[in-house]
Amino acid sequence: MTTDFKFILDTLWLLISGALVMWMGAGFALVEAGLCQAKNTVTILTKNLVVYAVACLLYWLLGYNLMYGEGNAVLGAGLMLSGMKDGAHSLMSDFFFQVVFVATAASIVSGAVNERMKFWAFFWFTVVLSAVIYPIQGHWSWGGTALGGLMENFKDFAGSTVVHSVGGWAALAGVIVLGPRLGKYGPDGRVRPIPPSNMALATLGTFILWLGWFGFNGGSQLAAGSMDDIKAVALVIVNTNMAAAAGSVAAVILTQLLYRKMDLSMVLNGALSGLVAITAGPQYPSIALAVLIGAVGGVLVVFAVPFFDKLKLDDPVGALSVHLVNGVWGTLAVGLFSPEATFLAQLRGVAIVGVFTFGLSLMTWLILHKAMGLRVTPQEEQEGIDLHEFGMEAYSGLGPQRSRPSFGS
Amino acid sequence: MTTDFKFILDTLWLLISGALVMWMGAGFALVEAGLCQAKNTVTILTKNLVVYAVACLLYWLLGYNLMYGEGNAVLGAGLMLSGMKDGAHSLMSDFFFQVVFVATAASIVSGAVNERMKFWAFFWFTVVLSAVIYPIQGHWSWGGTALGGLMENFKDFAGSTVVHSVGGWAALAGVIVLGPRLGKYGPDGRVRPIPPSNMALATLGTFILWLGWFGFNGGSQLAAGSMDDIKAVALVIVNTNMAAAAGSVAAVILTQLLYRKMDLSMVLNGALSGLVAITAGPQYPSIALAVLIGAVGGVLVVFAVPFFDKLKLDDPVGALSVHLVNGVWGTLAVGLFSPEATFLAQLRGVAIVGVFTFGLSLMTWLILHKAMGLRVTPQEEQEGIDLHEFGMEAYSGLGPQRSRPSFGS
């Protein structure tokens, strides 16, 4: 095994994994578009494509340097990417793999604030998240300085905390400031269900995320060019797959037992919860333990969704239940089960990242609220944001065709 | 070339290929959801996600050990996965690549029994198929013992028989026990067409399967880290692609000639038939022969679909025509064309696997029929299974928006 060989294989694996994580952007777009209403679909789709693009641009301009440049305990230095050098793998492959993670965190926020937020308010929040919030906290866990020791021994292999709970905390702050959709919580305190527009797309989106997660977790080994690395990657991918399987099966069985009916949204969110939960530590457990961690994720999401509704925190796609709750669960599970971690260090890391992200996000949302307003008008919300911000509808002419007047006649 | 190098590359290729085969799960979900009616879409989507998950869990718990553990001619031993060792590639990558194949076989069954079967009946059948039926017959072809010589010299490179016809035989047994959808075959013996709900999803699903098949067949070389292996993989992928191309073109031309109209479902099934047909032997033929094998697949499916309808075997997606008929054709084609196989050995293998799978599946379906009933009530079938088993619809609000009363108003 020469050094060149390892460099080439490690780089190749990061590129393939990064492409899979980029693909998760499509998964988020479809899950959100599918679980929300047709009248806001164009807005949701645009948000999800643009959030990916903005995250890429801002993380390049600023974030990557704050996160990984040599700096101090709190901030990486503002080194320009062009001044950096290749390490154990190509610098460009490293940037590529990191930048798609930022997009994932930002996509999580997108889901929770759907159906009532102005497009441009979300746009500017994404700028701040990608350029500042995400990279600063990321520097503490993955940038090498452990916040001057405060986060020492904090273990988060692929980002249950650094990516998923961060997206979740930012989303929670947004949901609080924004308030629920009109009519979601009746005056009698009852939750009124808003039917999803397209479960086929939501399911496809979940399959895409599941597939992309093989890159998200598998690539987080950051290497594949040695016997140890490739075996670790294989275990990571198997555990990721099995946790997702367990999460979805747990959710389908539990909803059947609880409600005597199944709920496809819960099955999808069960799979995603298993994935989020295993993300903090897919490299150490046996398959049996990965199945357990994933199954707990699938159980948690079934209870978390009505719990947030009870608090009147309106989250149209269940992003808080999936990414925040299970991001925390997965990170703590490493403290419970991994011989190389302690529960206390995990808890402290979760808390520090949570307080920082929630606080800074809240400030950002409030500033945007003051500066431009976060929320569309009630009329826009009722008629659909698509009509007002885009002047177009997502779907046209999907009904029976023979009775439809032909264009041009 | 060191041993490490080969181990690493072989493992990497199995992981990439396995991810592509996992992705085929999404393809099956969309083909089925697209070709069936909107009122059963939620059920179909849930089945396809859960079937993948259940196959993973059961094959881990039992199936993989029965199929590959050292045992006797009929059964692999019940070794636990954790007791096994790495071979020429990482054990975990081997398990990953094998487990996604089980899910494929189970997905094939799913398609044929759509629109009238209870979700939980199918769930339990999947348990039996993944844990028992699939791995036992798989042990004979791929586990190394050739059923004590009875299946000696039987050649099935990537599973035209082991995966596709097995799915097809299990589906055939299910279709017979279950009976056709209400109203499918009129009292006058005429076949009443049931229009598909979403051809865009069905087409996307076919593209997904086509892509995933590069992993299905390409990965079945089980290696990529030597000159011979990588050249074989390249040939396999080219032949796979060309057989699919030939199958779809044959189907579109043939339907135009036969009916003076084209039929997109036939074009999709033509592509899939080419893929199934080449799967038993994509590694030996010239491109020209691969094109021929695929084109015959495309022709067979055009005749098989009305043939099964004539027998009143109602298969809403054409799974029998694609996977059973062409699984058999592809396996026999190896006997006709490959210098390393004989027609007789291929025929005997097809028959043994067919009798075993059909027989055991029939028993399983009958037991489930007795124990819990396979079929939803006529009312549930007419109103849609989604409404009764899930209490939700797949699509909502996709019609014209302006005239729709807004939520909450």
Added chain:
Amino acid sequence: MTTDFKFILDTLWLLISGALVMWMGAGFALVEAGLCQAKNTVTILTKNLVVYAVACLLYWLLGYNLMYGEGNAVLGAGLMLSGMKDGAHSLMSDFFFQVVFVATAASIVSGAVNERMKFWAFFWFTVVLSAVIYPIQGHWSWGGTALGGLMENFKDFAGSTVVHSVGGWAALAGVIVLGPRLGKYGPDGRVRPIPPSNMALATLGTFILWLGWFGFNGGSQLAAGSMDDIKAVALVIVNTNMAAAAGSVAAVILTQLLYRKMDLSMVLNGALSGLVAITAGPQYPSIALAVLIGAVGGVLVVFAVPFFDKLKLDDPVGALSVHLVNGVWGTLAVGLFSPEATFLAQLRGVAIVGVFTFGLSLMTWLILHKAMGLRVTPQEEQEGIDLHEFGMEAYSGLGPQRSRPSFGS
């Protein structure tokens, strides 16, 4: 680093990249199906699957040999593929990577002529494009002879000209011969918008193309098995991603500023324009320059779409604006910015390929027009091509379900 190692890695990378480019076929299918009307969706989907298949078959039968076989300055010799030998990578992997590029060029044509062309007219054009037009001009740029020196020093890394503008020129000729859709341009000269049927599919299609482009451009390095190659691939992928990001962000900001509304089709086409523009030279620029090239692409498309409408060149999906305009822009940008190219050589190459492709395509369209007619009847166009050429609809029963009479009742 042994020779074997490099051969294996290069071949593996071409296979993976080729699979990603094949996947772009699904992207084109969805972008077109999403941006056009529901009543022509079956036709569009069939075209996109069959165009891929036909391109594969014809490029194998003839095109590949014309493009790469040793011949003279104008044509490669008609060597059969089977007579060729492996070079720096496996011959089969080379054929696979090249054949999916032909399919891309043909898919571009498909988009522009949608909603009024007969299926079989397009089928035969695809035959000519794949077997003759594409490979002959490809021989000049990539076949090694530079048209006897006339195209010397012409640089087109992954095909802004060879693939995208070629598709664009062929489409332009088709659009001119075919004429606009009925009612698209009112008698008063006003452009009447035809609403897209499914923006969710169009967005998914764009994500697919974006992902596939990592293979399209990344694979065009034709190697990954050395330090220099893998670093080049990493830079290519990062630049490809950033150009797409810049193109989409440029388009969303520009449409908001120009029209006070956003336009999702423009955002999608902005991303695609960034991708097309960077394709001629993703291997040399800094990220900042890649962002600039992509952003200009996103601006160009916003002006090109109304420009073509002013000329009454009806292009339902914006294929000319994306692939022709930005194919030219991207190729010229190499002349402006790359130290290894000159503006003049780039301009000359663009012109030679443009004149050849447009001329030969025009002849082909005119011959097909004479021989079989290009255009469906006005009645077929108004009622939808699906009904007349396929006798089926793409979507059925997606409206509210409870009020729909059940099948069989």
